[in-house]
Amino acid sequence: MERLLPWLSEKRPEIVCLQETKCVDEAFPREPIEELGYSLVTFGQRTYNGVAILAKGGIEDVIRGFGDERFDDEARVIGATVEDVMVLNLYVVNGQSVGSESYDFKLSWLERLRDFVRERYDLAEKVVLLGDYNVTIDDRDVHDPELWKGRILCSAPERAALQALMAEGYSDPLRKFTEEAGHHTWWDFRTRGFQRGRGLRIDHALLSPPALEACTAFEVDREARDGAKPSDHAPVIVTLD
DNA sequence: ATGGTGGGTTCCCCA
Numbered sequence: 001m002e003r004l005l006p007w008l009s010e011k012r013p014e015i016v017c018l019q020e021t022k023c024v025d026e027a028f029p030r031e032p033i034e035e036l037g038y039s040l041v042t043f044g045q046r047t048y049n050g051v052a053i054l055a056k057g058g059i060e061d062v063i064r065g066f067g068d069e070r071f072d073d074e075a076r077v078i079g080a081t082v083e084d085v086m087v088l089n090l091y092v093v094n095g096q097s098v099g100s101e102s103y104d105f106k107l108s109w110l111e112r113l114r115d116f117v118r119e120r121y122d123l124a125e126k127v128v129l130l131g132d133y134n135v136t137i138d139d140r141d142v143h144d145p146e147l148w149k150g151r152i153l154c155s156a157p158e159r160a161a162l163q164a165l166m167a168e169g170y171s172d173p174l175r176k177f178t179e180e181a182g183h184h185t186w187w188d189f190r191t192r193g194f195q196r197g198r199g200l201r202i203d204h205a206l207l208s209p210p211a212l213e214a215c216t217a218f219e220v221d222r223e224a225r226d227g228a229k230p231s232d233h234a235p236v237i238v239t240l241d
Numbered sequence: 242a243t244g245g246t247g248g249g250t251t252c253c254c255c256a
Contacts, residue, residue, distance in 0.1 A: 020256085022249075047249065094256060102255095134256095189246040189256085232247080232256080 001029055003231070007224060008036050013237065014056050015082050017089035019132045021050030028052070043078040051078045051089050051131070058082070066116045071109060079120075085211070085240065086121060090131035098155050106134070110161035114168060123169045123208050126240065130205035132186075132233065135162045137172060140181035141201035143193075153202055170206035173215045173238055183220050186233045194225055205238045214240040 008016065016038070021028070023044045033040055037056055043064040044050035053059060063079040065072035079088040090113070095106035121127045135158045139145035148154040166172070174183055184199025193199055207215060217239035225234040 048255075096255080189248095191245065229247090 127208035
């Protein structure tokens with residue numbers, strides 16, 4: 001909250017999606033956010049996971065989870081409509097390491113996400129599928145592709161699962177503006193990755209065709225990753241006209 | 242192949 005509130009005041013985004021809130025809904029600190037003119041919806045649990053949507057406009061048609069008991073005991077999905085934009089906010093399973101039980105769960109989870117998206121959303125609408133995907137799209141998202149080759153966040157099956165979602169009709173807006181590598185969104189605390197400039201791009205905002213058409217800017221707010229007690233992620237800011 | 246840092250809870254787990 002010490003970092004979010006000043007950031008909200010400075011940037012004033014229309015919609016903000018949070019992941020890893022690690023907080024039950026009853027305990028969520030709503031008032032300081034509402035005082036800044038935002039309404040919010042949350043889907044949280046103690047210690048792990050948790051997602052929230054904040055918006056200056058009205059938040060409607062809220063959904064929590066996939067509606068599938070195999071996945072919904074972990075609070076990783078919240079969706080809503082804000083004006084003409086349908087938002088799905090995701091905290092994708094990390095997967096720990098390639099071949100682990102958690103990794104298999106991650107691949108199943110991504111498959112379920114694809115089915116959910118196919119069932120729920122109309123590609124003729126402005127749809128934004130965003131959040132911490134815990135997957136790099138390709139090697140341009142990796143500071144050192146040789147080092148990361150085949151590892152968690154970069155393995156071929158994870159990327160294939162993300163590609164399958166994108167193949168439903170959702171595009172990475174960064175590639176509307178540039179083909180260059182970089183634009184990292186996450187840096188590991190353990191290796192002091194941010195200080196060393198060794199990051200990954202694992203946070204994405206995938207857009208339906210009308211949303212992509214309306215998209216006029218893409219930015220990673222690296223400043224928000226700096227300073228005292230930062231998140232290990234930097235916010236991705238996508239502008240739709 | 243390993244460990245490093247950080248947060249939150251419990252003396253360990255997850256990222």
